[in-house]
Amino acid sequence: MPRTRPRVPSPLRWIAPLLAALLLAGCSAAPDAPSTTPPRNGTGTSAPGTGPRTGAAESGTRAGSRSPAAAPVRVGIPSLGIDSELMRLGLNQDGTVEVPPAEKGMTAGWYTGGATPGEPGAAVIIGHNDTRYGKAVFHDLRRIAKGADITVRDEHGAELRFTVTATESVAKKAFPTQKVYGATRTSTLRLITCDGAFDAQGHPVDNLIVYADRS
Template sequence: MAKKAGLWALAVVLLAAGLTLVGAGLRGPGGPPEPPAWAAAPRPVDHRAPVLPRSAPVRVAVPSIGVAAPLIRLGLDADGSVQVPPGDRPGEAGWYGDGPAPGERGAAVILGHVDSAKGAAVFYDLGRLRPGNRIEVIRADGRVAVFTVESVERVAKDRFPTARVYGPLDHAGLRLVTCGGAFDRAERSYRDNVIVYAAGTSVR
């Protein structure tokens, strides 16, 4: 589990800045693909996958939306705000390394851009995920932590569900987070976040 200060610093950035990853508003006021309202209702899955020791993740794969991306480690900047993946490398995602690693007990958090000046970024299609979809995280120890999506929601940045995203878990969990909703061109930011909640269901 990450230090409490680190978790709250991350939460503050997500809430106040709302994952201010470089956004180009690729689809105008409609924004990127959005999850339907019914996808936000949790559909619990079997949480009995083995809990793994800590090992850094190196890649994330989401077959249903064609994501196969390298992961970099994210920490906190000097001002206490969370780092984000470099804007000039929109095909990468970032793991918040002060929190649990994917496969460990707790909620591992992976952040990714939705778009950039170059076009669609790694998590542009995150809103297309549905409960039951599979996410795989390849770890530095060679193990693959496999997660099953339980719910997908779009939330306004000023209502970011901090406790649900970062709260303690008795199993290995995963959260994928990006921007969503309408693009505010004056603020150069999307107004919402898209959050995927998943639980570890197997290891190979």
């Protein structure tokens, strides 16, 4: 990954196509669709497997303002019986966003281009609903209730707790980019999977978004 990247004045203009393609690829029972180029903000983005970055404009942090936070390694939703390791979702060699491979449908992923859970900003965890191999990690996510607990364990063994504040099912063509990725002063978490009916190509047409705040 090059050390120097072009500055882009408005990073949010990249996020909508990124999320639409990312979730389209991550949840369908049909073959995966390609992702698109992720948002750029002049501060750099972690390559796959290299860990979290700081200074994410979309998550409201500032480069150089703090040491890198401990990366998340596990997510749990006790009320749904969900307990999953977290793989890191960064960039492919062609600059597109990684998604969990279909054969690892029971494993969720943390998008390293967003905030690190526990730090100010929006941390995003993505999981399949179904894959061609069957039910996946977030298959029952639509059953989550307001007030439910979500736990995220970091690589040092610390456990962070989040409380669900809302859920939303939206058409992928109308993804609420600012609401999901906009800057926040507090530590927030978003879980995202696919939802709704299938289109003619076998891809779900909606996204399910779970919003949670640090407890």
